[in-house]
Amino acid sequence: MLLWPIALLYGFVIRIRNLLFNINVLKSERFSLPVISVGNITVGGTGKTPVTEYVIRLLKDDGKLALLSRGYKRESQGVIVAHGLSTAAEIGDEPKQILDKFPDVTVCVAEKRVDGICSLLAMEDRPDIIVLDDAYQHRYVNPGLNILVVDYHRPPWRDCMLPAGELREPMNGKKRADIILISKCPENMSADEQDKFVRRMKPSDMQGVYFSTIGYQKVRPVFEDALALDSEKLCDHSVLSVTGIANPVPFEDHIARLVGEMSVMRFPDHHLFNENDIEKIALRFSEISNENKWVLTTEKDAVRFRQVLPSSSNLRKCLYYIPIEIKVLSNQQEEFKDKIITYVKQNKRNR
Structure with a gap:
């Protein structure tokens, strides 16, 4: 309720702005x-x-x-x-x-x-x-x-x-x-x-x-040196979903339909991953006991991972993304x- 007066004021300002554009x-x-x-x-x-x-x-x-x-x-x-x-x-x-x-x-x-x-x-x-x-x-x-x-x-x-x-x-x-x-x-x-x-x-x-x-679309590797992964045979695999998007729920729901077990890590929208984040992801991934395990992320997050994940990181070999089209x-x-x-x-x- 405390936000309603601010919302009303913001709406008034936007209406005035749109009116000024409409009348040139x-x-x-x-x-x-x-x-x-x-x-x-x-x-x-x-x-x-x-x-x-x-x-x-x-x-x-x-x-x-x-x-x-x-x-x-x-x-x-x-x-x-x-x-x-x-x-x-x-x-x-x-x-x-x-x-x-x-x-x-x-x-x-x-x-x-x-x-x-x-x-x-x-x-x-x-x-x-x-x-x-x-x-x-x-x-x-x-x-x-x-x-x-x-x-x-x-x-x-x-x-x-x-x-x-x-x-x-x-x-x-x-x-x-x-x-x-x-x-x-x-x-x-x-x-x-x-x-x-x-x-x-x-x-x-x-x-x-x-x-x-x-x-x-089909699961794709974020890095060229990733291990081979058949995205059609994930039903007995474990996946760590890592996202930095506004609404990760549809992405996570899609993964849940593909895999046997899923863990989730969420970051803010457009999050620029840093060294501390990579360490947390690696630690969470290491806690998954299944030998058949992978990290799945969105295409947008994959762009940011490519910028920060060092060549020495073991995550490179098991990090994949899922492209989407409308x-x-x-x-x-x-x-x-x-x-x-x-x-x-x-x-x-x-x-």
Whole structure:
């Protein structure tokens, strides 16, 4: 109850800020190339990163593509265009993950997205398409296509403003979205349940609402010198789950379905693992008596482990991660793709 007055004040400030942008007192800048924003109105753990990767995977062969992110929790400041040796500490774990997975994509981080876009456009090999990661509230840029990601398990009508709840802005902020993607849905979500969800979201006639689920891929080693692991035969194995993400529960539930026994270690979201953390993980791992034992982590955490785990650590040989991708449900995938591709084709400029 003590947080409610602060939440009301915060909500009032955000409404005034949005109003000032809506009436052009505060200026949004639009650019003459396709700019796609992927974001949310809820803090942490909505599944935004796999959506960003989905868009990149969809468009990366249609021209020179750039990702622009704030680089949350990075130790640097200003505009940085990443290169092969950039670290998670320098550019942030999510940009580093995308840099590693998509080496042909230009990755840039900047607190001020307008400065970041201007820096990208000043490059000799400037991009044809820019994807903005986590920029829904960064209204100084007016993207041509706004994708709003909403967590199925945390619908905005059940939430309230920070700090009493998890909303970054009031639910009516969804009006700025061109596409509303409901993430982390049950794979067998019925048409009736989807209809009920849409009615509660109250989209406009111009907004497309789509439903997606998380697809867990095969287990992969974090380091090349890892021991061989058949991810199809884990039922009699023991696993230590180590995560530093906002909502590790779905990841842990997935592991629990694969293995015979699971222990859990949780760290804060975007946690930069240090030597003390590694010692604690190694100690916890050594306490597992099963000879068939492994450490499983998320793809985002794997990026940070690669930066800090020394070559002498025995954990390198038994540390694995599970990549994830989104899957659009109810035969909506082609429609979802087409909406993005059509926007790009209609707004792409000739070099």
